[in-house]
Amino acid sequence: MVARSGDRSAYFPAIEAKYGKPMKYWFTRMKVVSDRKYPEQVAFLRENFGFTREHANALVLYTRGSTTSKRYETLDDYLEQFDAGQRKTARAILKAITSKYRTAEVVMAWNQPMVKLDKQYIFGISVFKNHILMSPWSVDVIDEFRPRLADLQVNKKTIRVPIDWKVDVELLRDMVAARIAEGSD
Numbered sequence: 243m244v245a246r247s248g249d250r251s252a253y254f255p256a257i258e259a260k261y262g263k264p265m266k267y268w269f270t271r272m273k274v275v276s277d278r279k280y281p282e283q284v285a286f287l288r289e290n291f292g293f294t295r296e297h298a299n300a301l302v303l304y305t306r307g308s309t310t311s312k313r314y315e316t317l318d319d320y321l322e323q324f325d326a327g328q329r330k331t332a333r334a335i336l337k338a339i340t341s342k343y344r345t346a347e348v349v350m351a352w353n354q355p356m357v358k359l360d361k362q363y364i365f366g367i368s369v370f371k372n373h374i375l376m377s378p379w380s381v382d383v384i385d386e387f388r389p390r391l392a393d394l395q396v397n398k399k400t401i402r403v404p405i406d407w408k409v410d411v412e413l414l415r416d417m418v419a420a421r422i423a424e425g426s427d
Contacts, residue, residue, distance in 0.1 A: 248312030253300035261291055272305040280306070307370035317348050317355050324369050327405050332369050335376060335403075338411040339365055339418050357418075364421045365414075368400075374407070375400040376414075378421045387417055 254265050261268075275286045283302045287293040293301070303311075314320040317336070321329045332355070339357050340346050346359040357365040368375045377400045378384065388396060390413055395402035 248310045250300045250304040250309050250311060253297060257293075257297050257301060260297070261293065268301055269305065272301065276305070307372075313353055314350050316350065320350065320353075320355055321369070328369050328374070331374060331403075331405055331407055331409065332367055334409040335367055335374065335414065338409055338414040342415045343418065343422075359422065362422075362425045364418050364425070373402050373404055375402055377401070378417045380421050380424055382424060383417055383420045386420055387413070390416075 257268065258264055271287075271291075272283070275283050278286070280302060283306075284293075284295070284298045287298040287301060288295065310323065321332060324332070336348050336355060336357065340348060343357075343359055343364075346357050346364065349356055349358050351358075351363065351366075354366055354368050356363050363379050366377045366379065368377075373395075375397075381399055384391070384396060384399070384401065391401055
């Protein structure tokens with residue numbers, strides 16, 4: 243049984259012992275499926291190597307950049323795990339929104355920083371090793387702003403920006419304004 247420290251790497255000794263290969267081997271296997279979605283990666287480990295759900299989850303999430311399952315109470319707690327560049331960009335994204343919308347607050351929801359205005363979530367971010375995902379909580383808002391997002395990787399519900407992204411304050415504020423207007427309909 244792994245200690246519940248929240249550190250996903252705490253599973254590594256058990257994974258090595260149970261499946262007979264060093265972690266270097268498992269990281270190499272994960273590179274083969276790095277372009278697949280989370281459920282497909284878990285299924286890959288379970289179906290091909292007999293991983294338990296718990297071990298597969300720990301390895302997949304770790305290789306996707308989520309090295310801990312620790313629950314964060316504040317933005318500072320959340321950002322502590324990241325380097326200075328990641329923290330700087332994340333804070334700049336959130337500041338672009340909260341400095342315009344003074345009654346908006348940054349809260350932790352789903353263990354991620356979210357911007358909430360009144361009772362409505364209007365924006366969220368998730369920080370990863372090599373990028374930050376942003377979400378205006380609306381597929382329609384993403385579609386509306388798609389032309390202005392041409393230089394970024396746009397997914398169905400998120401926008402992926404590099405860690406060193408020069409934060410486009412005007413874009414973020416316009417997206418939030420559209421999200422707020424949408425929420426009041």
